[in-house]
Amino acid sequence: xxxxxxxxxxxxxxxxxxxxxxxxxxxxxxxxxxxxxxxxxxxxxxxxxxxxxxxxxxxxxxxxxxxxxxxxxxxxxxxxxxxxxxxxxxxxxxxxxxxxxxxxxxxxxxxxxxxxxxxxxxxxxxxxxxxxxxxxxxxxxxxxxxxxxxxxxxxxxxxxxxxxxxxxxxxxxxxxxxxxxxxxxxxxxxxxxxxxxx
Ligand code: URA
Numbered sequence: 215x216x217x218x219x220x221x222x223x224x225x226x227x228x229x230x231x232x233x234x235x236x237x238x239x240x241x242x243x244x245x246x247x248x249x250x251x252x253x254x255x256x257x258x259x260x261x262x263x264x265x266x267x268x269x270x271x272x273x274x275x276x277x278x279x280x281x282x283x284x285x286x287x288x289x290x291x292x293x294x295x296x297x298x299x300x301x302x303x304x305x306x307x308x309x310x311x312x313x314x315x316x317x318x319x320x321x322x323x324x325x326x327x328x329x330x331x332x333x334x335x336x337x338x339x340x341x342x343x344x345x346x347x348x349x350x351x352x353x354x355x356x357x358x359x360x361x362x363x364x365x366x367x368x369x370x371x372x373x374x375x376x377x378x379x380x381x382x383x384x385x386x387x388x389x390x391x392x393x394x395x396x397x398x399x400x401x402x403x404x405x406x407x408x409x410x411x412x
Pocket of ligand 1: 258259260261262265270271272273274276277298377
């Protein structure tokens, strides 16, 4: 079965089975989007108002900024896969709770296993702390780390969240500079592991 079909089946299953309490207030589940065969998966926090309305991740102001940074490295949304740790919008865009993150975590895990990316880019502290609970985004942004994920060696790149950097001049500059490291990082990973991707 190809990855697109696997993701469709996964989403059908979790849209009915997910126990996240945010389902009662959200308009709909916001599913992962983009290229199922991508080398890079971007993982954000949770849908905002626009995403909740349209059912697609990162389509609001933060999404526009993400698309801009992708264009800077000669990529588009269609080249990458984009998702969130939480699939339903928290009311008033508050931070997701641990229970809400936990309720969606198996869904996310299965999504990552299907896409099987070369690089996992973690957007913001919530996404980063889901995988690395003790790390601080102010220290780890732009720094690649390798960790075991589902029994496999996985490369991670934490970045500041585009929404946090959007209206903060200095964070914006840092995020844009970190983002530009992505092509070199991908190249180096492939060099280190020539058999990692077909
Ligand atoms: N912020 C996120 O973390 N995810 C989205 O989908 C939109 C904004």
